[in-house]
Amino acid sequence: MATGQLGLNCATIIGNTGLISCPYDPKNFNGILLLPKGTALTPAQVSAFQTTVNAGIINDNASARWFPIGIFEDIEDKGTDAVETETGYGVAKLVRLGKYRYRFMYSNGAMDLHAELSKFNGRQDAFDLWFTDPVNNGFLGTASGQSNVKGFSLDTLYAPNIKVNTGAAASQYMFEVGLEDEKQFNQNWRFIKLPDTLPVHDTFTGLKPTRLEIVSELVASTKVVVVRVWSGNTNLYDTYSVQLATTNLWDAINNATGVQNATASVVAAPATKAFTVTLTSTVTAAEEYTIQLGTVTQLTAAAILKQANAETNTTAV
Amino acid sequence: MTQDTKYEGISFNTDWISSHTSVSEFISNATHLLVGENQELKLTELYNIVKGTDEKPSKKKGNADGRQ
Numbered sequence: 001m002a003t004g005q006l007g008l009n010c011a012t013i014i015g016n017t018g019l020i021s022c023p024y025d026p027k028n029f030n031g032i033l034l035l036p037k038g039t040a041l042t043p044a045q046v047s048a049f050q051t052t053v054n055a056g057i058i059n060d061n062a063s064a065r066w067f068p069i070g071i072f073e074d075i076e077d078k079g080t081d082a083v084e085t086e087t088g089y090g091v092a093k094l095v096r097l098g099k100y101r102y103r104f105m106y107s108n109g110a111m112d113l114h115a116e117l118s119k120f121n122g123r124q125d126a127f128d129l130w131f132t133d134p135v136n137n138g139f140l141g142t143a144s145g146q147s148n149v150k151g152f153s154l155d156t157l158y159a160p161n162i163k164v165n166t167g168a169a170a171s172q173y174m175f176e177v178g179l180e181d182e183k184q185f186n187q188n189w190r191f192i193k194l195p196d197t198l199p200v201h202d203t204f205t206g207l208k209p210t211r212l213e214i215v216s217e218l219v220a221s222t223k224v225v226v227v228r229v230w231s232g233n234t235n236l237y238d239t240y241s242v243q244l245a246t247t248n249l250w251d252a253i254n255n256a257t258g259v260q261n262a263t264a265s266v267v268a269a270p271a272t273k274a275f276t277v278t279l280t281s282t283v284t285a286a287e288e289y290t291i292q293l294g295t296v297t298q299l300t301a302a303a304i305l306k307q308a309n310a311e312t313n314t315t316a317v
Numbered sequence: 318m319t320q321d322t323k324y325e326g327i328s329f330n331t332d333w334i335s336s337h338t339s340v341s342e343f344i345s346n347a348t349h350l351l352v353g354e355n356q357e358l359k360l361t362e363l364y365n366i367v368k369g370t371d372e373k374p375s376k377k378k379g380n381a382d383g384r385q
Contacts, residue, residue, distance in 0.1 A: 223349050247321050247330040264350060267327040278350060280333055 024191050027135035029104070030201055031070025032177065034120070034127040035151050036063065040144040046192055053204050060295040060309070068204045069117065069175065070132060074105040078176070100185055101156060101178035107170065112232045114173050116209055117159040124154035129177055134201045138193040142184035149190045153180040210236070210293065210310035215274045218252075218289055218316040223261075223279040225252070225314055226269065227291060231307065237273040243302045244268070244293075250277050251292040255313070261289070287316045324363045325351070334367040341374045 035056065045052040056066030080098035087093065106113070120127070128151030131140040144150035156178025163172040179185055194200055208231050215226040229236040229244060236244065247263040254261060264280040277291070293299075294309025319335070321328035329350075337343035343364045344357055351359045357374065365371055 221349075222352075245328045247328055247333075262333055263330055264333055264347070265327050265329045266321075280330070280346070 024136065024189075026131075026140060027133055029075065029102075029131040029140075030072045030134050031068060031132035032072075032104075032175075033130040033132065033139060033151070033204070034067040034069065035130070036066075037126055037128055037153075038150070039066075039128060040148040040150045042148055046149065049192055049194065050198055050203065057204065057206060058296045058300060058306075060297050065207075067120075067127075068132075068206045070106065071108055071201055072104040072106050072175075076103040076105070077101075078103050078178075097182050097186070099155070099178060100182055101176070103160070103174050103176045106173050106175070110171070110173060111162070112209070114159055114162055117175050121158040124157035124178070124180075127154060127157065128152060129154055129157075129179075132200050133191075134199065136191070136193065137196055137198075137200055138191050139200065140189060140191050143188040143190050149192065152184050154178065155180040205306060207296065207306055207308040208232075210308045212291060212293060212310050212312040214291070214312060214314050215272055218279075218283060218287075218291075218314045220283045220285040220287070220316045223264070223281075223283050225277050225279075225289075225291060226272065226274050227277060227293075227312075228272070228274045229293060229310075235273050236304075236307070237268065237275075240304050241268040241270075241273075243304050244275055246302055249293055249298055249302060250275075252277070252279050253290045253292065255288040255290055283316050285316050289314050289316065322363065322367050324366065325359070327351075329363060329367075331367055334364060337364070339375065340364045340372045344374060 033053070039056075041052065053066060053068075056064075057068065059065040078101040080101070082097045083095040084092045085095050109116075128141075130151045133140055141149050141151045154177060156176060158176055160174045160176055162174070163169075165171040194203070211230040213228040213230060215228055216224075218225040229240075245266045245268045247266050250263045250266055252261040252263065253259070261279045261281045261283065263277055265278045267276050268274075269276050283289075290311050290313055292309070292311040296307075296309050299305075299307050299309065319331040322331045322334065323329075334343060337346065340361050344360045347360050348356075351363070361372070361374060
């Protein structure tokens with residue numbers, strides 16, 4: 001309901017200044033959690049926070065997936081100061097507050113994590129951000145309406161170029177975030193506290209990247225394609241040779257028609273540490289196929305835990 | 318999704334094999350699998366494992382691998 005021509009209800013714009021017994025005092029943020037923009041959590045989802053977050057992390061749909069990032073080891077405060085103006089009589093007036101902006105440093109994950117984080121460059125409009133506070137053991141976000149919570153809106157998100165080992169200092173890896181609306185942090189912050197038995201820094205970890213390498217292209221006459229599965233520099237054959245030799249984990253999609261060519265058989269090939277995948281239906285030379293591994297749900301069901309799905313292309317010969 | 322059927326160390330798509338209505342139909346669609354000696358015999362055995370039957374190819378007489 002409108003409150004008059006001025007439109008402001010000044011009676012409600014007050015701050016109660018008594019000190020509460022247990023105020024929230026942020027400690028070192030050692031990680032962040034990126035959620036798809038606008039993802040609001042209900043009280044029920046917050047009550048089951050571990051389940052909620054883990055379900056987000058392993059979401060089969062990458063565009064709906066949640067991304068925990070860390071562990072950060074240092075922070076550079078790149079925030080800006082408030083802007084003031086001075087009247088002719090020397091009175092300082094606040095024009096606007098400064099912006100929150102942080103550059104975090106990390107070493108775990110090194111170039112592999114740097115490569116993955118670089119995929120987020122410039123995607124500040126696609127994600128909201130929660131800070132991980134390991135000392136208070138919880139996540140810092142902001143209010144969304146009367147009872148829901150969400151991550152902070154972003155105006156900066158990127159992985160800066162690395163600083164290479166100088167001989168005197170180790171290589172340095174960084175990730176930079178800027179908050180769009182300081183009011184979300186200053187006035188409307190919300191903290192989700194977890195039990196100490198669920199330490200935030202190692203309870204929630206992201207999916208490890210997966211990459212498929214075509215060892216030999218799809219052969220039309222035999223309907224066979226040979227594929228290696230990598231995670232960073234690790235050949236997953238060494239750990240999951242049995243689990244990955246499962247037909248329902250593998251899919252082949254004809255790029256021209258979009259039609260699936262189901263997998264007839266899979267066998268692990270020890271000599272090449274690869275997987276020989278044989279399709280069911282006719283393949284014609286020069287046809288292009290997308291070879292897919294996963295979903296995340298299928299990988300998890302096959303006891304391949306916290307591993308992302310992946311795909312690559314092959315042209316039939 | 319049904320669990321794969323293991324045969325000679327290879328994981329086979331149980332659902333796809335089950336979708337065939339006869340061993341002859343399966344063999345005609347699986348000529349690229351288990352290529353080599355006794356291929357038809359092996360495909361028949363694989364089909365029967367999946368189906369839980371003792372069906373033989375209908376188009377030929379004699380042994381399952383084609384020998385008279």
